[in-house]
Amino acid sequence: xxxxxxxxxxxxxxxxxxxxxxxxxxxxxxxxxxxxxxxxxxxxxxxxxxxxxxxxxxxxxxxxxxxxxxxxxxxxxxxxxxxxxxxxxxxxxxxxxxxxxxxxxxxxxxxxxxxxxxxxxxxxxxxxxxxxxxxxxxxxxxxx
Numbered sequence: 377x378x379x380x381x382x383x384x385x386x387x388x389x390x391x392x393x394x395x396x397x398x399x400x401x402x403x404x405x406x407x408x409x410x411x412x413x414x415x416x417x418x419x420x421x422x423x424x425x426x427x428x429x430x431x432x433x434x435x436x437x438x439x440x441x442x443x444x445x446x447x448x449x450x451x452x453x454x455x456x457x458x459x460x461x462x463x464x465x466x467x468x469x470x471x472x473x474x475x476x477x478x479x480x481x482x483x484x485x486x487x488x489x490x491x492x493x494x495x496x497x498x499x500x501x502x503x504x505x506x507x508x509x510x511x512x513x514x515x516x517x518x519x520x
Contacts, residue, residue: 435499455485
């Protein structure tokens with residue numbers, strides 16, 4: 377009989393042990409919170425990186441279009457407006473707007489080597505808290 381009572385108490389004790397303790401729940405919540413905060417920080421960094429990459433692509437396109445415009449007008453008119461024509465990218469600084477962002481484009485022409493013009497375009501923009509960013513591209517035009 378005593379053996380039967382002990383078996384019943386053991387059975388009752390094992391059936392009463394269902395669920396989690398308060399400490400286990402608290403530890404699970406803390407681990408989940410740390411994981412979610414890490415994911416949120418990573419997501420923010422990825423979004424900033426994508427924006428920076430987009431701005432760099434737009435700045436490169438602005439510089440390339442300046443080079444193409446000066447190749448179009450030819451060696452003799454590079455950096456200036458040809459007689460009776462147009463040039464949308466002349467020596468000096470101008471602003472270019474793309475979307476809600478304003479870029480500053482500066483073209484310089486180096487003629488220190490005879491029959492060669494080195495065109496240098498610097499494009500600058502601001503990324504808010506990340507500060508001011510810029511790229512510089514160069515190309516060479518030769519006299520034909």
